Amino acid sequence: MAKKLRCHVITMTATAGSGHPGGSLSAADIITTLYFKILHHDPKNPQWQDRDRFILSKGHAAPILYAALAESGYFPVAELATLRKLDSRLQGHTDRNLTPGVEMSAGSLGQGLSFSIGVALAANLDRRDYKTYVLLSDGECDEGQTWEAAMSAAQFKLDNLTAIVDCNRLQLSGWTQDIMNLEPFAQKWQAFGWHTVDIDGHDFDQILAAFQEAEKTKTKPTVIIAHTIKGKGVSFMENNVAFHGKAPTSEEAERALKELKRA
Amino acid sequence: MSMEASTRETYGKTLIELGKQNKDIVVLDADLSPSTMTHFFAREFPNRFFDCGLEEQNMIGIAAGLAASGKTVFASTFAVFASCRCFDQVRMCLSQTKLNVKIVATHGGISVGEDGSSHHAIEDLALYCALPGFTVVVPADAIEAAEAVKVAANTYGPFYIRLSRLKTPLIYPESYHFKVGKAVTMRQGRDATIIAMGIMVAKALEASDILARQEIDCRVINMPTLKPLDEQAIVKAASETHAIVVAEEHLAHGGLGSRVAQVVAREKPVPMGFINLGDSYAMSGKAKELLQRYGLTAKNIEDVVKSVVKRKFYQYLQGTRSGE
Numbered sequence: 075m076a077k078k079l080r081c082h083v084i085t086m087t088a089t090a091g092s093g094h095p096g097g098s099l100s101a102a103d104i105i106t107t108l109y110f111k112i113l114h115h116d117p118k119n120p121q122w123q124d125r126d127r128f129i130l131s132k133g134h135a136a137p138i139l140y141a142a143l144a145e146s147g148y149f150p151v152a153e154l155a156t157l158r159k160l161d162s163r164l165q166g167h168t169d170r171n172l173t174p175g176v177e178m179s180a181g182s183l184g185q186g187l188s189f190s191i192g193v194a195l196a197a198n199l200d201r202r203d204y205k206t207y208v209l210l211s212d213g214e215c216d217e218g219q220t221w222e223a224a225m226s227a228a229q230f231k232l233d234n235l236t237a238i239v240d241c242n243r244l245q246l247s248g249w250t251q252d253i254m255n256l257e258p259f260a261q262k263w264q265a266f267g268w269h270t271v272d273i274d275g276h277d278f279d280q281i282l283a284a285f286q287e288a289e290k291t292k293t294k295p296t297v298i299i300a301h302t303i304k305g306k307g308v309s310f311m312e313n314n315v316a317f318h319g320k321a322p323t324s325e326e327a328e329r330a331l332k333e334l335k336r337a
Numbered sequence: 338m339s340m341e342a343s344t345r346e347t348y349g350k351t352l353i354e355l356g357k358q359n360k361d362i363v364v365l366d367a368d369l370s371p372s373t374m375t376h377f378f379a380r381e382f383p384n385r386f387f388d389c390g391l392e393e394q395n396m397i398g399i400a401a402g403l404a405a406s407g408k409t410v411f412a413s414t415f416a417v418f419a420s421c422r423c424f425d426q427v428r429m430c431l432s433q434t435k436l437n438v439k440i441v442a443t444h445g446g447i448s449v450g451e452d453g454s455s456h457h458a459i460e461d462l463a464l465y466c467a468l469p470g471f472t473v474v475v476p477a478d479a480i481e482a483a484e485a486v487k488v489a490a491n492t493y494g495p496f497y498i499r500l501s502r503l504k505t506p507l508i509y510p511e512s513y514h515f516k517v518g519k520a521v522t523m524r525q526g527r528d529a530t531i532i533a534m535g536i537m538v539a540k541a542l543e544a545s546d547i548l549a550r551q552e553i554d555c556r557v558i559n560m561p562t563l564k565p566l567d568e569q570a571i572v573k574a575a576s577e578t579h580a581i582v583v584a585e586e587h588l589a590h591g592g593l594g595s596r597v598a599q600v601v602a603r604e605k606p607v608p609m610g611f612i613n614l615g616d617s618y619a620m621s622g623k624a625k626e627l628l629q630r631y632g633l634t635a636k637n638i639e640d641v642v643k644s645v646v647k648r649k650f651y652q653y654l655q656g657t658r659s660g661e
Contacts, residue, residue, distance in 0.1 A: 188402070195387065196402065305552060
């Protein structure tokens with residue numbers, strides 16, 4: 075399934091002629107695990123009150139989320155071809171009022187964790203058992219609001235909230251360590267009162283185990299620090315900052331799809 | 338002296354009433370609850386109150402998440418922080434989503450006083466009026482504040498309500514009902530119309546008393562809702578009184594004056610005058626001294642009305658001469 079979603083990302087962004095393939099591909103295995111193994115959800119009833127919530131804070135990875143939603147049955151797979159087109163339900167960055175299954179409008183980075191805290195607090199207020207998952211990028215941890223939110227999630231003891239950071243080590247203009255160093259990253263989250271789990275974000279067993287560990291962790295939120303490769307799955311996109319916000323050309327897309335299908 | 342009451346205290350007490358009626362009301366604050374008066378709610382309903390600390394941006398995101406999960410959220414802090422500190426969060430999480438969050442900001446305008454320009458919210462209305470989907474309200478007294486808060490709680494969508502630090506004169510009877518987007522004609526008049534909001538409404542009424550003694554018959558309109566604006570009341574006032582003066586505790590640009598002028602220019606151009614804070618920040622000082630220094634007084638309203646009425650008269654004469 076992850077391979078299928080990656081292929082969708084390539085086709086969608088190539089068709090649109092713009093978009094963010096790199097950060098979509100790095101998150102593909104995490105998103106696949108969530109949508110097809112972890113989340114209790116009902117694509118026929120996106121507003122089901124007891125559904126687990128998945129919030130995409132790194133809104134530029136919209137293509138991978140749309141691919142997962144389409145393959146789950148929220149809307150027809152054919153609609154993926156409308157990404158970024160005028161009047162499409164699939165906006166360049168996520169819009170909760172347009173796309174079935176999208177929980178939050180994102181695109182201005184650093185806001186998803188705060189939103190997720192609200193969702194997790196509501197679960198506690200309503201005594202509902204749903205879990206809230208939020209995917210951040212490592213680059214968006216530059217935003218101070220992420221750390222405001224980190225502090226308050228621990229303050230509110232939100233053990234029903236799990237954050238995943240897609241640590242692909244690249245942000246728009248270069249390596250995170252050169253632009254704005256985040257290390258020691260796990261220690262930062264620990265210092266803010268979080269339970270941390272370090273994993274290879276492309277190893278399905280490790281991803282699953284991390285979610286299980288998060289579920290068992292009580293009285294504090296869990297952050298899964300997922301070490302990933304930007305552009306994962308396509309050799310010429312891997313670790314290539316050029317594909318942060320640039321779509322593949324049709325020739326590149328063809329090569330990419332060939333590679334993905336061969337793998 | 339007329340009776341005075343605090344709009345923020347009324348807000349705090351009204352929240353308790355609303356909290357009893359609706360268990361889905363949740364209140365957030367950013368470490369200012371003793372000042373914004375949300376501490377009344379916090380005491381009564383500790384489980385439905387969340388202090389977000391000095392994290393206004395985070396507070397807006399949390400508010401949006403709660404609202405997306407079915408809650409009616411009130412979020413409070415000082416107006417200066419509620420507008421400038423978290424504008425992008427408000428834009429992304431509330432305006433673009435139209436979620437059911439009510440920002441009730443206290444300490445609006447320069448009447449905050451001694452804390453100085455860092456704490457004077459005088460660009461907040463321009464910012465919030467710029468946001469699609471927002472309803473923007475500035476109550477004129479405590480009775481209108483209570484009404485506006487109740488209406489906001491029962492009207493889906495994002496609201497910005499600006500309250501004051503100061504106690505303000507009561508200008509409404511207890512029986513008053515606030516309606517979103519409806520101006521209230523406080524006094525009829527034929528020579529000019531003063532359109533005001535917030536603390537300036539009481540001053541407009543005072544000015545119209547003084548002007549009446551000078552045979553100038555002023556209409557006074559309270560415009561509690563800046564967005565959506567009651568365009569009909571503005572056009573009617575322009576058509577019937579042919580002169581409009583707008584008084585507000587805000588910078589010159591983007592507030593009530595700009596918004597009224599846009600309607601007047603489009604529908605019924607007439608001479609206009611403006612009482613506001615121009616294009617600069619104010620200083621520290623007692624609220625009353627500041628209002629005096631920066632011209633937010635009945636006396637200044639009186640002077641501006643007279644000059645606008647004079648312009649109206651000259652225009653009329655010119656029109657007569659040129660045979661229009």
